[in-house]
Amino acid sequence: MMLETVIPIAYALVALAFLLSFWRLIQGPDAPDRILALDTLYVNTIALLVLLGIHLGSAIYFEAALLIAMMGFVGTVALCKYLLRGDIIE
Amino acid sequence: MIDILLSLLILTGAIFTLIGSLGLARLRDFYTRLHGPTKATTLGVGCLLIASAVHFSVREEGVSLHEVLVTLFLFITAPVSAHLLAKAALHLKVKSLAALPAQDTSTAPDPALQRDPAD
Amino acid sequence: MRRLLPHPLLSLSLALLWLLLVNEFSAGALVLGALLGWLIPFATSRFWPERIRIRHTGVLLRFLGVFFIDIVRGSFLVAWLILKGPKRLRPAFVEVPLALKTDLAIGLLANTISLTPGTVSANLSADKRTLIVHTLDTGDAAALVAEIKQRYETPLKQVFEEENA
Numbered sequence: 076m077m078l079e080t081v082i083p084i085a086y087a088l089v090a091l092a093f094l095l096s097f098w099r100l101i102q103g104p105d106a107p108d109r110i111l112a113l114d115t116l117y118v119n120t121i122a123l124l125v126l127l128g129i130h131l132g133s134a135i136y137f138e139a140a141l142l143i144a145m146m147g148f149v150g151t152v153a154l155c156k157y158l159l160r161g162d163i164i165e
Numbered sequence: 166m167i168d169i170l171l172s173l174l175i176l177t178g179a180i181f182t183l184i185g186s187l188g189l190a191r192l193r194d195f196y197t198r199l200h201g202p203t204k205a206t207t208l209g210v211g212c213l214l215i216a217s218a219v220h221f222s223v224r225e226e227g228v229s230l231h232e233v234l235v236t237l238f239l240f241i242t243a244p245v246s247a248h249l250l251a252k253a254a255l256h257l258k259v260k261s262l263a264a265l266p267a268q269d270t271s272t273a274p275d276p277a278l279q280r281d282p283a284d
Numbered sequence: 285m286r287r288l289l290p291h292p293l294l295s296l297s298l299a300l301l302w303l304l305l306v307n308e309f310s311a312g313a314l315v316l317g318a319l320l321g322w323l324i325p326f327a328t329s330r331f332w333p334e335r336i337r338i339r340h341t342g343v344l345l346r347f348l349g350v351f352f353i354d355i356v357r358g359s360f361l362v363a364w365l366i367l368k369g370p371k372r373l374r375p376a377f378v379e380v381p382l383a384l385k386t387d388l389a390i391g392l393l394a395n396t397i398s399l400t401p402g403t404v405s406a407n408l409s410a411d412k413r414t415l416i417v418h419t420l421d422t423g424d425a426a427a428l429v430a431e432i433k434q435r436y437e438t439p440l441k442q443v444f445e446e447e448n449a
Binding site: 077078081084088091092098112115119126132140141145152156158 | 168169171172175176178179180182183185186187189190195198199202206207209210213214216217220221224229231232234235238239242243245246249250252253254256257259
């Protein structure tokens with residue numbers, strides 16, 4: 076089956092994407108860079124969960140992907156707000 | 166037939182996800198790095214989600230459309246976080262390859278910024 | 285009618301959102317979705333003082349078509365620029381003067397700019413007159429501004445701001 080061969084390749088590509096984003100997270104050099112790297116890691120996680128869902132034939136991973144999408148966005152906005160204002164809740 | 170379509174979608178999605186992260190790691194200043202994750206990665210994950218929707222609609226009884234929800238959510242939130250990140254970087258005057266725009270004085274009188282850091 | 289159903293469009297999208305979330309199309313889900321679609325705008329109507337009016341549905345549909353094509357085009361362009369290497373990029377900040385007035389239209393324009401080829405909106409001046417846009421690779425800034433205004437701003441203005449349609 077074709078999917079059986081494609082999915083491991085896709086896993087490898089997404090894993091590489093993880094490593095590159097992680098490198099940027101460690102490397103920096105500025106706070107916005109790190110936040111951007113974190114945001115990218117969230118989106119990569121969604122990609123990985125969706126792939127897992129297709130691979131294992133289970134729709135349960137979808138809920139996790141949805142939650143990570145929401146929490147990731149809220150986290151990014153909160154961190155940006157902190158950089159802009161020095162405060163999150165005004 | 167469906168298998169070929171699915172494989173194509175999954176591969177395109179994974180490649181775009183990788184290219185987005187590659188841009189994040191490879192480009193030289195913050196503002197150019199911002200472009201990779203907002204566009205390439207978003208489309209990549211969008212492709213994967215569509216593949217998932219097709220897969221579950223074919224395999225199981227009934228249509229599975231809730232992946233559309235995550236796709237929509239990502240396409241709405243990605244530009245918002247990119248805008249906020251760029252705004253934060255401009256505020257912090259992160260160094261840039263392009264000439265920074267003239268500082269917007271109108272954002273200066275912000276009460277939250279003028280608070281004494283000691284209190 | 286206005287008091288009971290303050291935002292019909294919001295209600296409709298909330299009901300649709302609920303149906304997508306439970307991922308089934310049954311009578312129960314439909315009833316609950318309709319209930320939520322009515323209750324949430326009703327309870328939060330103070331947050332939405334203005335009622336959204338959409339004029340020129342045809343223009344809106346054509347704009348959506350252009351938007352989706354440009355998302356794909358933009359992603360391919362950015363992917364290509366990333367693969368080509370950072371040395372040949374010509375990044376720049378460009379100021380786009382805005383003809384739009386309402387917050388909704390400006391927000392939509394900023395989001396559209398961020399998702400379409402080579403540009404990310406970076407800052408909105410406090411008087412809401414200019415939008416600062418960062419482009420990844422540009423030769424001619426004036427042409428880019430003209431393209432943004434003609435391709436995205438004009439239809440958005442027609443759809444959300446034109447008074448006597």
